Amino acid sequence: MWLSEMRRLRFLLLFVVVFFLAACGFRLQGSESFPPEFANTYIQASDRYTPFYRSLSKALRQRGVILTNGPSSATAIIDIRSDVSGQNLTAVSSRNTPLEYETFYSVVFAIVIEGQNVMESDPISLTNRYEYDPTEILGKEDEFERFLNSQADDIARQVLVQISRL
Secondary structure, eight states: OHHHHHHHHHHHHHHHHHHHHHHTTOOOTTOOOOOGGGSEEEEEOSOTTSHHHHHHHHHHHHTTOEEOSSGGGOSEEEEEEEEEEEEEEEEEOTTSOEEEEEEEEEEEEEEEETTEEEEEOOOEEEEEEEEOOGGGHHHHHHHHHHHHHHHHHHHHHHHHHHHHTO
């Protein structure tokens, strides 16, 4: 009898936790629902080889969106107006050698559905800083690439959230 009371208590506790998570708007990553207009989407970009373009197209495919080869067969167009990334030197030593860099990634996009511009984004920008050690040049180049890819993934997730709110 005591064991069945514990099971009921666990079930009740689980129910309360799930209820509060649902009430606060919690969603599992990747569970955003897209408007039906995004069933066939074209991503318009000047450069199809950027980390952001790769992240966005991969994330859309994972959510069941079909990416078209041209705008004529698309029901929605994601127009990437700006996709800029890089790094800036932020600190140097007394010997004028680099000590710290800042990576940045910035994206501006628009959503076009049936020829109508339905959304124009503000710039979405992310930055990270990392220390530079001249004895670890290969490792720091890899670290820079990982930062850019991570920032591109984060921006792609933000774009997906904005699309799911349309």
